[in-house]
Amino acid sequence: GESVGLHLPTLSVQEGDNSIINCAYSNSASDYFIWYKQESGKGPQFIIDIRSNMDKRQGQRVTVLLNKTVKHLSLQIAATQPGDSAVYFCAETITGGFKTIFGAGTRLFVKA
């Protein structure tokens, strides 16, 4: 049978293409959202964040889009490179709170 715990959504892209990773968050009260990248054997690393008063934020090669109406986040990676291969997690938190909650994660494979 399937090992549910080992099944992550997977996105496979060609090097140089753009990648879009989607995430649905759970708490409508969350007002700060973060994307983390986790490479094999390492802890999550911050990529980009966005606050609820914005719907788009751009970084270097990455863009985060926030749709509060449907509680949806996306991470866009431009010109995806082999070094972008990792698991990507969205995370949500509430201002004044003391915990950040992670989503399920998406595994990105970049084919050279």
Next chain:
Amino acid sequence: EPEVTQTPSHQVTQMGQEVILRCVPISNHLYFYWYRQILGQKVEFLVSFYNNEISEKSEIFDDQFSVERPDGSNFTLKIRSTKLEDSAMYFCASSPRQGTNEKLFFGSGTQLSVL
């Protein structure tokens, strides 16, 4: 660049034994966290710690778990009597500002295997 360091990188223990996982957060950070990740699954919040006390904890963080900041640099997670289901990667994180409206800096984790 400052980083969160965790020791040991791997810990193997027998069921029922106590383990202590150690972390050195980034020096000017005020908030400290423990998360765990069972193989292939998402990163789960365990506990947050500020001003020498627990700020918030999850349902996972039951009476078998405790945290301590024994001195000005270390932050520890103790599991009093380990169970098989405690096997996971444990991540320490720290944050520089009040509250969690600020990104977290993670260590590389301690892989705990309970036999």
